[in-house]
Amino acid sequence: MSWTDEELSEMAKAAHAEQTFVYDDSFWKEASALLPQKKRRFLPFLFLALIPLAGVMAYFAIPQKQVSQGEYVAKSMDLQSNEKAQVNFAAVQSTSNNSDENLSANVISADGKEKSTPTSWNNGSSSNFLGANNRSTRVKMSSPSIGLPGAEEGKAQTLIAVNEPSNDSFNSTEIPTPAVDDELTIENSAPQNEVSRPQLKGLELNKLENIGFLPPLALSFNYSNAQPPFPSLYTRKPRNYWNIYAQAGYGMGQSYVFNQVGHTNSFNLGAGARYNFKGYFLQMGLAGELQKVKLEVSERAKIYHTSSTILENLFSYRQLYRIEMPVSFGYELKNHVFQANLAPAYLLSSKMDYKYLVDGSAMRDETIYGDKTGWKDFSFGVGLGYGYKIFKTVTIGADLKWQLVNQLDKNIVSEGNVRPFSGQVFLRKTF
Amino acid sequence: MKKIILLFLVMSVLVFSCKKNQIEPIPENNIPVFTIDGEFGGESIHYSAGDDGIVMNGAIETRNGVNYAYGEFTNGSTKFKLGIFDGNVAIPGIQGSFAVGDTFFFAKKRTEPLAYLSAAMLTSGSKINSVDWYANSVFLGSNNVEIKEPGVYKICGEFTFDDNSTETICNTMYLGFENDVDVSVRHFLNENSILNLWLEGNVSDIDSVRWYFGDEYKWTGETCTKDFSFEPKLVTAKVFYANGAEISKTIRVDGTFNGHWIDDFSVFQLPIIESNWDYNVGLEVERNGQTFSTFNVTNYKGSFIVKKLDYYVHPMTGAPMIRIEADVDAKLKSSTGAVVTTTLNVVLGIPKIN
Numbered sequence: 001m002s003w004t005d006e007e008l009s010e011m012a013k014a015a016h017a018e019q020t021f022v023y024d025d026s027f028w029k030e031a032s033a034l035l036p037q038k039k040r041r042f043l044p045f046l047f048l049a050l051i052p053l054a055g056v057m058a059y060f061a062i063p064q065k066q067v068s069q070g071e072y073v074a075k076s077m078d079l080q081s082n083e084k085a086q087v088n089f090a091a092v093q094s095t096s097n098n099s100d101e102n103l104s105a106n107v108i109s110a111d112g113k114e115k116s117t118p119t120s121w122n123n124g125s126s127s128n129f130l131g132a133n134n135r136s137t138r139v140k141m142s143s144p145s146i147g148l149p150g151a152e153e154g155k156a157q158t159l160i161a162v163n164e165p166s167n168d169s170f171n172s173t174e175i176p177t178p179a180v181d182d183e184l185t186i187e188n189s190a191p192q193n194e195v196s197r198p199q200l201k202g203l204e205l206n207k208l209e210n211i212g213f214l215p216p217l218a219l220s221f222n223y224s225n226a227q228p229p230f231p232s233l234y235t236r237k238p239r240n241y242w243n244i245y246a247q248a249g250y251g252m253g254q255s256y257v258f259n260q261v262g263h264t265n266s267f268n269l270g271a272g273a274r275y276n277f278k279g280y281f282l283q284m285g286l287a288g289e290l291q292k293v294k295l296e297v298s299e300r301a302k303i304y305h306t307s308s309t310i311l312e313n314l315f316s317y318r319q320l321y322r323i324e325m326p327v328s329f330g331y332e333l334k335n336h337v338f339q340a341n342l343a344p345a346y347l348l349s350s351k352m353d354y355k356y357l358v359d360g361s362a363m364r365d366e367t368i369y370g371d372k373t374g375w376k377d378f379s380f381g382v383g384l385g386y387g388y389k390i391f392k393t394v395t396i397g398a399d400l401k402w403q404l405v406n407q408l409d410k411n412i413v414s415e416g417n418v419r420p421f422s423g424q425v426f427l428r429k430t431f
Numbered sequence: 432m433k434k435i436i437l438l439f440l441v442m443s444v445l446v447f448s449c450k451k452n453q454i455e456p457i458p459e460n461n462i463p464v465f466t467i468d469g470e471f472g473g474e475s476i477h478y479s480a481g482d483d484g485i486v487m488n489g490a491i492e493t494r495n496g497v498n499y500a501y502g503e504f505t506n507g508s509t510k511f512k513l514g515i516f517d518g519n520v521a522i523p524g525i526q527g528s529f530a531v532g533d534t535f536f537f538a539k540k541r542t543e544p545l546a547y548l549s550a551a552m553l554t555s556g557s558k559i560n561s562v563d564w565y566a567n568s569v570f571l572g573s574n575n576v577e578i579k580e581p582g583v584y585k586i587c588g589e590f591t592f593d594d595n596s597t598e599t600i601c602n603t604m605y606l607g608f609e610n611d612v613d614v615s616v617r618h619f620l621n622e623n624s625i626l627n628l629w630l631e632g633n634v635s636d637i638d639s640v641r642w643y644f645g646d647e648y649k650w651t652g653e654t655c656t657k658d659f660s661f662e663p664k665l666v667t668a669k670v671f672y673a674n675g676a677e678i679s680k681t682i683r684v685d686g687t688f689n690g691h692w693i694d695d696f697s698v699f700q701l702p703i704i705e706s707n708w709d710y711n712v713g714l715e716v717e718r719n720g721q722t723f724s725t726f727n728v729t730n731y732k733g734s735f736i737v738k739k740l741d742y743y744v745h746p747m748t749g750a751p752m753i754r755i756e757a758d759v760d761a762k763l764k765s766s767t768g769a770v771v772t773t774t775l776n777v778v779l780g781i782p783k784i785n
Binding site: 286299300301302303304305306307308309311312313354356368371373 | 439454456457458459460461462463464465479480481482485486487488489745746747780
């Protein structure tokens with residue numbers, strides 16, 4: 001069974017014909033009215049939230065390691081049923097987005113010869129799907145037999161055919177030898193919201209039904225110099241394994257004391273071990289944290305004797321040096337990382353401006369390191385975090401932490417903020 | 432694993448290499464240490480050292496040669512000064528005996544003299560034209576002087592004899608306090624110029640006596656017999672008691688037989704009528720522009736009862752003190768003659784005596 005280019009074009013046009021967008025100005029005004037006017041106090045936290053977004057955007061801007069079309073096509077095919085499928089993939093290129101414009105295809109026969117001319121699906125304009133240099137994406141395959149006779153550089157070729165993929169093909173680099181059908185077949189993996197399933201069935205793609213949840217461009221479009229948008233979707237690590245990680249973070253938190261304006265800033269750097277199992281991970285580490293604080297703590301005592309003397313210690317804490325021992329349990333869903341954290345911490349030291357006053361006269365006025373007056377040695381916090389893997393081993397994310405056991409000693413600083421919230425963005429690299 | 436161990440080592444070095452400066456915590460608040468609570472002239476009063484500018488000064492002052500340890504609450508305009516006299520003042524090293532429950536009496540100024548200094552009291556008085564008297568280097572008067580205030584006095588007389596020769600003799604007198612060295616020197620010079628010296632009074636506890644003619648040591652013993660054919664000369668007996676007390680007694684002996692000798696000053700001491708001031712207390716108050724004192728009024732029913740007694744170390748200076756809590760019930764007389772009564776609970780500090 002085969003279709004001519006004209007028939008394909010008509011079917012594509014029909015599929016998109018009903019998709020129209022009507023601009024209604026009232027909708028926009030209504031939506032505009034719902035927008036928040038001013039929330040400046042959340043600006044710092046909004047800034048934090050934007051950082052991971054910026055990271056995602058940066059991902060698209062940074063050239064990625066080339067992942068071969070063959071790899072991810074092969075792995076996606078693994079998701080199919082055991083039903084035998086013989087699919088010849090044509091080199092297809094999207095010249096625009098995958099929605100409604102400039103979708104066209106070159107249909108390549110099994111022997112590598114073009115069977116049809118480029119056809120416009122939507123607006124009738126045609127383009128060379130193989131790119132300006134008429135170059136197809138080269139396929140890296142472990143099985144040399146996947147390469148078809150006649151496939152050469154600069155020519156379109158049948159990229160892959162999958163026959164009875166095994167369930168373990170995710171972990172295997174072997175790809176079944178394709179069975180090439182003499183008949184020309186085309187797999188069209190346009191998104192389901194763009195091309196209705198009945199139409200696809202009409203293209204005898206019913207054998208690929210169960211791969212519909214994958215990003216549409218991943219299936220059959222052969223990119224020329226294109227990058228997969230989410231490479232990790234098509235790769236999977238071994239099920240259980242250990243690795244280590246290093247992490248750097250920047251955080252902001254509520255002030256330790258209610259009546260003192262300001263917030264804390266922190267910078268941390270740490271590393272640890274991580275155990276990965278079935279998509280979950282458990283990681284334990286050690287992180288040194290420099291926490292910049294603005295905290296005034298004073299001790300005052302009136303000592304009665306033959307008269308009385310007022311003794312005062314004024315501690316203007318500037319920095320806290322903490323060791324955090326975070327334990328995180330998380331789950332990785334494709335590139336998304338969700339984690340819950342337990343964060344016991346030990347206060348190592350501090351930097352502060354110290355004054356010792358006797359009846360108002362300064363007896364000592366110096367910068368002191370190491371004193372922990374007003375602080376407890378140990379603190380404990382819990383938190384939730386989200387991360388996004390911008391690279392295979394690099395995750396950027398954000399944590400929100402709630403300090404259950406405050407670092408402040410309430411016996412000295414009675415007005416302390418009992419359980420301050422803090423948030424941080426982090427960058428994690430696993431090895 | 433190597434990486435993990437290396438990481439642990441690096442972190443450990445960072446943790447334990449930090450130099451830490453520790454600050455000694457300041458002491459905790461305490462409650463007032465020295466206070467006065469009670470009534471004064473029917474008015475309720477409360478003073479705490481350290482509040483409202485009130486300071487409690489504990490010190491020892493010398494009143495007529497006797498230590499008077501006191502605690503004084505003052506803020507400039509108001510003053511409560513409560514003190515206690517030393518006792519057994521002739522014996523060095525004796526600390527006043529304080530115990531909980533002890534009752535101390537209020538000292539009162541004498542109306543009768545304790546001593547009468549006059550050349551007429553001397554056996555050679557007829558040969559003396561005049562005498563100028565000094566007590567503790569303070570000129571008291573000439574010829575006849577009375578001493579009413581108890582104290583330990585170094586009495587010096589500058590004698591002028593009938594031939595206009597002069598002599599100055601000084602002796603210590605314990606007046607109004609227990610005299611544990613109550614001894615006097617007697618002498619007799621016979622026609623052969625043999626001088627006999629001996630002691631009278633409290634001689635039972637004497638350990639030794641050293642005799643000097645002028646500055647020249649002559650003899651050790653309770654009596655001394657020497658040839659004395661000299662011009663008039665001072666003879667001194669240094670008497671040492673077993674309890675550590677000592678006293679010097681000086682007389683003038685005239686070897687020329689002109690009658691220009693001077694007896695021991697103990698002859699000036701009058702019989703004791705009122706009780707001594709050993710360990711007596713006194714309260715002086717300046718309040719509302721008036722001065723009140725227990726010294727000016729009889730306090731037969733007055734009392735100063737020790738309720739609590741301990742040592743106290745001043746936290747700032749480290750000076751040791753005796754902290755006394757006592758109930759005071761006394762009458763005071765103002766300079767204008769007004770008498771007020773007071774009932775107080777007092778916690779005061781006095782320096783350790785001796």
